[in-house]
Amino acid sequence: MPSKPHGGRLINRVLEGRRKEYRLREAKELPFILLDDQEYRDLENISIGVYSPLSGFMVSEDLDSVLRDMRLSNDLPWTLPIILDISREELKRFKEGDEVALVYRGKIVGLLNVEEIYSYDKKIYVEKVFKTRDPAHPGVKRVLGYKELLVGGEIDLIDFYKDNFIDYHLTPKETRLLFRERGWKTIVGFQTRNAPHLGHEYVQKTALTFVDGLFINPVIGRKKKGDFKDKVILEAYKTLIKNYYPKNTVVLSIVRYEMRYAGPREAVHHAIMRKNFGCTHFIIGRDHAGVGNYYGPYEAQDIFFEFPDLGIIHLFFREFFYCRKCGGIANEKTCPHSMEDRVFISGTEIREDLRNGVLPPKEMMRPEVAKTILSMDNPFIE
Numbered sequence: 112m113p114s115k116p117h118g119g120r121l122i123n124r125v126l127e128g129r130r131k132e133y134r135l136r137e138a139k140e141l142p143f144i145l146l147d148d149q150e151y152r153d154l155e156n157i158s159i160g161v162y163s164p165l166s167g168f169m170v171s172e173d174l175d176s177v178l179r180d181m182r183l184s185n186d187l188p189w190t191l192p193i194i195l196d197i198s199r200e201e202l203k204r205f206k207e208g209d210e211v212a213l214v215y216r217g218k219i220v221g222l223l224n225v226e227e228i229y230s231y232d233k234k235i236y237v238e239k240v241f242k243t244r245d246p247a248h249p250g251v252k253r254v255l256g257y258k259e260l261l262v263g264g265e266i267d268l269i270d271f272y273k274d275n276f277i278d279y280h281l282t283p284k285e286t287r288l289l290f291r292e293r294g295w296k297t298i299v300g301f302q303t304r305n306a307p308h309l310g311h312e313y314v315q316k317t318a319l320t321f322v323d324g325l326f327i328n329p330v331i332g333r334k335k336k337g338d339f340k341d342k343v344i345l346e347a348y349k350t351l352i353k354n355y356y357p358k359n360t361v362v363l364s365i366v367r368y369e370m371r372y373a374g375p376r377e378a379v380h381h382a383i384m385r386k387n388f389g390c391t392h393f394i395i396g397r398d399h400a401g402v403g404n405y406y407g408p409y410e411a412q413d414i415f416f417e418f419p420d421l422g423i424i425h426l427f428f429r430e431f432f433y434c435r436k437c438g439g440i441a442n443e444k445t446c447p448h449s450m451e452d453r454v455f456i457s458g459t460e461i462r463e464d465l466r467n468g469v470l471p472p473k474e475m476m477r478p479e480v481a482k483t484i485l486s487m488d489n490p491f492i493e
């Protein structure tokens with residue numbers, strides 16, 4: 112059986128059929144809030160249940176509780192604020208108790224019931240979430256740029272923003288159905304923003320040894336210069352799965368989500384998202400969701416001990432490398448040899464080779480995967 116949704120019930124706030132048409136007509140008469148990419152993606156994830164039990168943007172009681180205790184006000188583990196910011200100027204258009212339309216890229220995509228409009232302390236916010244006030248941290252930088260007020264309340268989704276990944280964009284309801292159809296009782300979730308190298312493959316396969324199925328869930332969202340494009344990551348995974356995984360052991364599906372780079376807190380959030388997709392287990396690697404040197408390499412693993420009631424089993428992994436003496440892929444828990452015997456799998460080196468049109472060493476990346484990437488135009492974000 113796939114795991115129970117976080118909080119016990121899968122949230123569905125997607126309007127359909129005649130109700131959707133009716134509500135859309137109404138929405139056209141309402142004041143509106145413009146959403147940015149992150150806000151739209153959060154709206155989408157609330158509405159399809161990825162963020163269950165959230166049914167809207169957080170009110171102050173929940174935000175305070177999440178910042179202070181890493182739990183919602185009902186005591187359920189929850190580590191990241193899911194909030195909607197507005198300016199005083201926007202506030203002139205509506206008040207508490209009103210309904211507003213949510214607009215993204217020129218289209219009405221949702222509705223918000225304005226339950227509470229409130230102010231917040233950005234310093235406390237960033238210190239709690241990112242454990243630093245350093246404006247050079249990308250997550251801190253973003254929060255410091257938020258507008259001065261927050262608006263909380265329940266949402267409804269009217270329309271999905273259509274992108275090129277629609278065939279690989281399953282909702283938690285759909286993944287749960289798929290896991291059941293396949294008869295999987297245990298499923299391990301893997302979060303990624305990268306084209307797969309051998310280190311990733313060994314982490315996944317080691318986990319897969321103990322469970323029925325593997326759920327590879329790439330994050331589609333804002334990337335930085337030099338990252339693999341979303342389409343490249345997806346195609347690379349398709350090639351890897353086709354050539355190196357037994358049939359029907361993997362489900363590959365994307366999630367649209369904006370990384371916060373909040374390290375430990377975000378690792379727990381990633382686990383909760385995958386629990387909602389139906390995963391019973393979740394993989395946490397070295398410096399999961401980290402950036403720069405803000406977090407210790409295994410801080411994102413240690414935090415899980417604070418949540419015995421999370422409802423998903425954490426699987427911690429050390430970094431894999433190729434060891435000449437072992438004659439294969441190993442990690443520091445399985446290999447006694449010296450650093451000189453080890454070839455570390457370097458994402459930077461792999462990207463460098465690919466940029467020069469060269470196949471990376473086969474100890475680092477499967478040649479089929481590398482060839483798939485090389486066959487694509489401009490695989491990197493410029």
Ligand SMILES: [Zn+2]
Binds near residue numbers: 436447448
């Ligand atoms: Zn060794």
